[in-house]
Amino acid sequence: MTAIRRLWIAAVIIPLWGMSANRAAASPRAGQDAPIANPQAADVDQGKQTFETRCSTCHGLDGGGAMGPNIQAIPMRLGAPAVADVIKNGMSGGMPSFAGQLDASQIQQVIAYLLTLTHKDSGTVTGDAVKGKDVYDTSGCAACHIISGEGSGAGPELTKVGQLRGPGYLKTTLLYPGSDLPQARVFLETGGLLDYMFVHIVTKDGHTFDGTRVTEDSFRIVIKDVNGTFHSFQKSDLREFKKEPGKSVMPSYKGKLSDTQIDDLVAYLASLKGE
Ligand code: HEC
Numbered sequence: 001m002t003a004i005r006r007l008w009i010a011a012v013i014i015p016l017w018g019m020s021a022n023r024a025a026a027s028p029r030a031g032q033d034a035p036i037a038n039p040q041a042a043d044v045d046q047g048k049q050t051f052e053t054r055c056s057t058c059h060g061l062d063g064g065g066a067m068g069p070n071i072q073a074i075p076m077r078l079g080a081p082a083v084a085d086v087i088k089n090g091m092s093g094g095m096p097s098f099a100g101q102l103d104a105s106q107i108q109q110v111i112a113y114l115l116t117l118t119h120k121d122s123g124t125v126t127g128d129a130v131k132g133k134d135v136y137d138t139s140g141c142a143a144c145h146i147i148s149g150e151g152s153g154a155g156p157e158l159t160k161v162g163q164l165r166g167p168g169y170l171k172t173t174l175l176y177p178g179s180d181l182p183q184a185r186v187f188l189e190t191g192g193l194l195d196y197m198f199v200h201i202v203t204k205d206g207h208t209f210d211g212t213r214v215t216e217d218s219f220r221i222v223i224k225d226v227n228g229t230f231h232s233f234q235k236s237d238l239r240e241f242k243k244e245p246g247k248s249v250m251p252s253y254k255g256k257l258s259d260t261q262i263d264d265l266v267a268y269l270a271s272l273k274g275e
């Protein structure tokens with residue numbers, strides 16, 4: 001039924017693009033940064049290609065969210081200029097800047113494509129967020145995470161995690177923390193989780209430390225262990241110093257929580273969008 005309806009809509013819209021193509025050729029576009037008022041099928045196609053090569057690793061092949069949030073039809077919510085700005089300049093939570101990689105018209109093509117993706121609000125959230133909060137409260141998560149000021153922080157703050165990450169990524173994190181899936185690698189390259197680089201250290205006098213890197217320069221490294229305690233070292237005092245991007249101080253909850261509990265927890269995390 002919906003498939004037929006979509007086909008029907010496409011049958012009406014595609015010829016309309018065709019007609020506007022002729023008009024667009026006659027009247028030049030207002031400016032490079034202006035949204036494409038009547039996207040042609042070719043623009044949308046080009047936008048789809050750009051999306052699949054540049055954006056889908058983080059936002060999912062259908063834009064439904066993975067490590068990045070669901071961005072289906074987001075220009076509708078934020079407005080095209082705001083979305084163009086995000087693509088051009090990036091955001092602090094892991095969204096890279098595409099300045100110098102995509103020109104203004106390529107960005108507008110991606111936006112035209114995003115508008116064709118119907119927003120599926122729930123993504124793959126299947127659990128119960130209220131039960132998920134109980135799972136969170138009883139599983140010791142707050143020992144390492146802060147939500148709205150509560151908890152402590154060996155791990156990243158989760159107050160807005162539902163806005164920053166898609167449900168698929170949240171589930172993967174709970175089952176395989178720090179996993180070096182392709183998307184996690186892309187993320188590492190962009191700098192995001194470099195903050196939480198897992199470090200293994202053995203000092204020359206024989207003490208072993210595991211934790212996440214806090215700061216590092218040529219001579220010193222500071223790490224934070226599972227208990228949130230900071231340890232500072234002179235590199236010259238170390239016998240072993242290993243960075244292990246695939247590892248995390250966060251334990252895996254695979255087998256410790258049931259599938260239902262994991263799904264509920266994902267629903268709870270996905271609902272955290274900040275104040
Ligand atoms: C390396 C992973 C990554 C890539 C590649 C990536 N994004 Fe993002 N994007 C993110 C993350 C993470 C966020 C969450 C916001 C943040 O960074 O604080 C985000 C946020 C956004 C937002 C804002 C969503 C909101 O609700 O405010 C838009 C729009 C967006 N991305 C579009 C794109 C487009 C278009 C591309 C491709 C040209 C792209 N992204 C490529 C990771 C990525």
Ligand code: HEC
Nearest residue numbers: 139140141144154155156173177178196226248249250251
């Ligand atoms: C011993 C400390 C520790 C515990 C306990 C812990 N975490 Fe984490 N968590 C971390 C660290 C460190 C990271 C960042 C590195 C990584 O992703 O592995 C992280 C990452 C995450 C992320 C990804 C955040 C992002 O922005 O990408 C989520 C979601 C998360 N944890 C949820 C949970 C939940 C839910 C629990 C309880 C069921 C939990 N964590 C228990 C330390 C912990």
